[in-house]
Amino acid sequence: xxxxxxxxxxxxxxxxxxxxxxxxxxxxxxxxxxxxxxxxxxxxxxxxxxxxxxxxxxxxxxxxxxxxxxxxxxxxxxxxxxxxxxxxxxxxxxxxxxxxxxxxxxxxxxxxxx
Amino acid sequence: xxxxxxxxxxxxxxxxxxxxxxxxxxxxxxxxxxxxxxxxxxxxxxxxxxxxxxxxxxxxxxxxxxxxxxxxxxxxxxxxxxxxxxxxxxxxxxxxxxxxxxxxxxxxxx
Numbered sequence: 001x002x003x004x005x006x007x008x009x010x011x012x013x014x015x016x017x018x019x020x021x022x023x024x025x026x027x028x029x030x031x032x033x034x035x036x037x038x039x040x041x042x043x044x045x046x047x048x049x050x051x052x053x054x055x056x057x058x059x060x061x062x063x064x065x066x067x068x069x070x071x072x073x074x075x076x077x078x079x080x081x082x083x084x085x086x087x088x089x090x091x092x093x094x095x096x097x098x099x100x101x102x103x104x105x106x107x108x109x110x111x112x113x114x
Numbered sequence: 115x116x117x118x119x120x121x122x123x124x125x126x127x128x129x130x131x132x133x134x135x136x137x138x139x140x141x142x143x144x145x146x147x148x149x150x151x152x153x154x155x156x157x158x159x160x161x162x163x164x165x166x167x168x169x170x171x172x173x174x175x176x177x178x179x180x181x182x183x184x185x186x187x188x189x190x191x192x193x194x195x196x197x198x199x200x201x202x203x204x205x206x207x208x209x210x211x212x213x214x215x216x217x218x219x220x221x222x223x224x
Contacts, residue, residue, distance in 0.1 A: 004157075033211070040122075042203065042216040043158070058211070090157050102148045102205075103212060105157030 002027045006091050006106035013081055013113055021076045021109045023091030031094040032074040033058070033103070034066065036087040043090065049074055081113045122201060124219045133191040135218045137204030142185060144206040149178060149189045152217070153200045161189070161202075196222050 004025045013019055025032065033048035035058075045058030049068040063085055065077040074093075078085060088110050092103035127133045139147065145166040150158035164171045164178045164187075171178050177190040187204050199222045205212040 035214075040216060043214040045211060048211060092157075102150075102160045102163055103158075105159070107157050108155075 002104070004091055004093050004104050004106040006089075006109050009107065009109060011109060011111050013111070015082055015113055016080050019078050019081060019111075021078075021089060021091075021111070023074045023076065023106060024072050025074075025091075025093040025104070026072065027093060027095075027104065028071065029093035029104075030071070030096050032068065033092045033094075034064070034074070034076045035090045035092065036060065037090060037108075038087050046076070046089075081111075083113045085111065086113050087111060122217050122219045124221060126221045126223060127194050129194060129196060129222055129224050131194055133189075133194045133198070133220055135189045135191075135202050135220065137187040137189075137215050137218075139185050139187060139204065139206045139215075141206055141208050141213070142182075144208060146207040147178070147180060147187050148205045148212065149176075149187075150203045150205060150214075151198075151200045152203065158203060191220075194220075194222050196224075198222055 007022045030051045034046040035043040037043050044060045046064050047058050047066040049055045052068055052071050055066050088108050090108050091106040094103050148163040149161040151161050152158045162173045162176050162178050164180050175192045179188045201217040201219050203214050203217045205214045
C-alpha cells in the first residue's frame with residue numbers, strides 16, 4: 001500500500017531532551033515535507049526537501065533540523081525541545097514538488113513537551 | 115470561509131443535503147489549488163484539485179469551483195453523508211509549496 005509512515009504516533013517528552021520523529025514513504029517520491037498543525041493556525045511548513053541531500057526551510061524552521069540521506073526517509077529532529085513545540089506534526093510527500101501533484105500525508109505525530 | 119481565529123468556522127448540514135465550503139486565497143499567481151479532508155485523528159487526505167486555467171472540476175459527489183476574479187475557491191459536496199464529517203482545508207501553491215487555509219469543520223446531522 002502506498003503510504004507515508006510516521007513514528008511515533010504519540011510522544012511525551014521533557015524540555016531539552018533530544019528527539020527524532022521518523023518519516024518514510026514507499027512511493028519513490030522526490031519531494032518530502034514536514035508540517036505542524038496548531039489550533040487556529042492550520043498547517044505550517046517546517047522544512048521541505050526537493051530531493052536527496054537537498055533541504056530548505058519552510059515558514060517555521062526554528063528549533064528543528066531535518067536530513068535527507070535517502071529518498072524514502074525524512075526524519076525531523078528536535079535537538080532541544082521546548083513547550084512551544086508541543087503540536088501535531090505531519091510528514092508529507094509528493095512525486096515532484098507541488099506542480100500538478102498534491103501531497104500524501106502521514107497519520108501524524110502528537111508531541112507534548114513538558 | 116477561512117478563519118485565522120482560535121475556532122474553526124463550522125458548517126452544519128442535514129444528511130442528504132448539499133454542502134458548500136468556501137475559501138478565499140491570497141496569491142493571484144497561484145496556478146494550482148487543492149482541497150483536503152481531515153478526519154479526527156488522521157492526516158489530511160486529498161479530495162480534488164484544480165488548475166487555474168479551469169473554472170470547475172467534478173469528482174465523485176464533489177465539485178470544485180474557482181473564481182479567479184475574486185480569488186475564491188469552493189468545494190461542493192452533493193448528498194452529504196455522515197462520513198463527510200471532517201475538517202476541510204483548501205490549499206494553494208506558492209513558490210513550489212502548498213499554503214493551507216485554517217479549515218472549515220463540516221458537521222452532518224441526521
